[in-house]
Amino acid sequence: MKSEKEIGEADGSADKGLRQRWEEEYLRPSLWRMPESREKFSTVSLRPIERVYTGVDDGRGDESFAERIGYPGMPPYTRGIHPTGYRGKLWTMRQFAGFGSAFDTNQRFRYLLAHGQTGLSTAFDLPTLMGYDADHPLSEGEVGKCGVAISSREDMEVLFDGIPLDKVTTSMTINAPASMIFAFFLAAAERRGIGIAALGGTLQNDILKEYIAQKEWIYPPRPAMRLVVDTFKFCAREMPKWNSISISGYHIREAGATAAQELAFTLRDGIEYVEHGIRAGLAVDQFAPRLSFFFNAHNDFFEEIAKYRAARRIWYRVMRERFGATDPRSWQLRFHAQTAGVSLTVQQPINNIVRVSLQALAAVLGGAQSLHCDGYDEALALPTERAALIALRTQQIIAHETGVTNTVDPVGGSWFLEKLTDDIEEETWEYFRKIDAMGGMIEAIEAGFPQREIQESAYQYQRAVERGEKTIVGVNDFRLEDDNLGEPNILQIDETVARLQEERLARLRRNRDNSAVTRSLDALKRGALDPAVNTMPLLIDCAHADCTLGEMCDALRPVFGEYQEPDFF
């Protein structure tokens, strides 16, 4: 850690006022909480590197500009939310993983942790994402294919067996049945004697983007929002380290949105969640610090960096001006990034390693708090162990070899980047005005507005590719007749996973106390009818009573109804 004298050694230039304020009010407390990882930072040639460059000290930039974008960790957070960037703490390397049975995925988790991964992220299969048990007729052919099959608390216990849940943070990509899966997780932790207040991690829990883009829903938007708000209330009271939601642009982007549309629809979803939380009686600063975001890391390098910087600036203004939040933690947009699955090519798949590296670098230069790199084989199937390891190594190479972590926000001040940041911000505000005029995000979704905007962008992009205006290496240019870069060995999930899951469920149903199951499901139904009751504790009771995921979701169908997508095509 630097001495106070060193920290106080301002450059004596024109921006001293602002710089001094930054050092005293932001940097010093931050260093006290989290010292930097080493005494001195330098390039690979041992040239010393400073913590932050503003351009003001050496006459390259002007003071008013430095003031407008601010210092790192200081409003409006253009340059990141931490005064020391990655010098204090690197992003969390959180590789998304899940396939086959809970046993299979537990093995992959252990493998990733053993190779230096620092957080976990769980991918569930389609039946689980839709709230069906593995033995439901609609699950036929889908069990364990796109992620791990979890139908009960018992499955959840196997999934995290031997993993220190109070030390490793865990993310769960689950939305329509998020509260039920969360209940399994909490019940499993309680049975291992881990107090839920000690748990750190993230529940994706972002139902709005399901209607917009990913399309894994159960209930209609309004009752679904009740479940989300119940988790906000529950987490605000019981789980100070847990992110109750990860408001996600990733899927919106994958569905075809532009960078600005990704930002606009995601942040406007965020506004909708905050409004619903406040309407349900929470004070904004009670739950806003635990809202987190999730963005795509796509191909266009500078546009992506600009997107993340604009996101922080917009969210700061939204929280402060629109909602009157006073806790700085409510103002700070924290995000996870994942490289763009949609950009991966089946052709010459090894090239995907290069794409992923560049996308991940953009996320890091944009100040991501956590990151997933896609496996190079993911245009073909879920990643093999080898592909997952290379993806993790990609993060480690960026973190430890490139030097981009040595100074905070190394790209800030680039004329091109700052202009892109301003433009993306302006386009986002314009979308906010349109959606506000429609009455809000739920109304916009019901009118099919974001869905149509995304569809149109997807089509226009495809046309640009086909006209040759956008080049995809190996696809519409630089093709190989004989693709000797080779098709990798891919991960195969066979139907034995489904048979095994069916047997496990049959055993669970035979051995459990069925009167306790009925009792807890009845209590859940009654509670759901009364908006003043929080469904979370009732769901945890169901999880302890060995109710299955399908049973819990089905119990609420008659109360909440089921969503039917309007025809937008």
Added chain:
Amino acid sequence: MTEPKIRVLLAKPGLDGHDRGVKVIARALRDAGMEVIYTGLRQTPEQIATAALQEDVQIVGLSILSGAHMTIFPRVLELMREKGLDDVLLFGGGIIPEDDIPSLKSRGVSEIFLPGTSTEAIVDWIREHVKTSE
């Protein structure tokens, strides 16, 4: 006399909700002058085969990205044959490993288009393989 329009049914079977691809294809086929009926998400093989019969289409396209293709394609074909739709072609696209394609074709799937295929190539293939004159 103008040629009758080719009638195409596009469907998303299984639980997979990724519909970017199918919607781009639907629009491209429509822009190429075909009649396109899109079923929407999460259709069972039974619903798809029934729609193919009711809509009197000459060709059915399935979009599937979930890995359930080996279960779903043969099932849709079987049901189409049961309904007497012997002349109706079935094609597909999505995340389908190359190794699975020969097996799908041997079971009656006419063509599989992998990611990166241009919509133009799909339009051309349909025009070439669907007989529009009765």
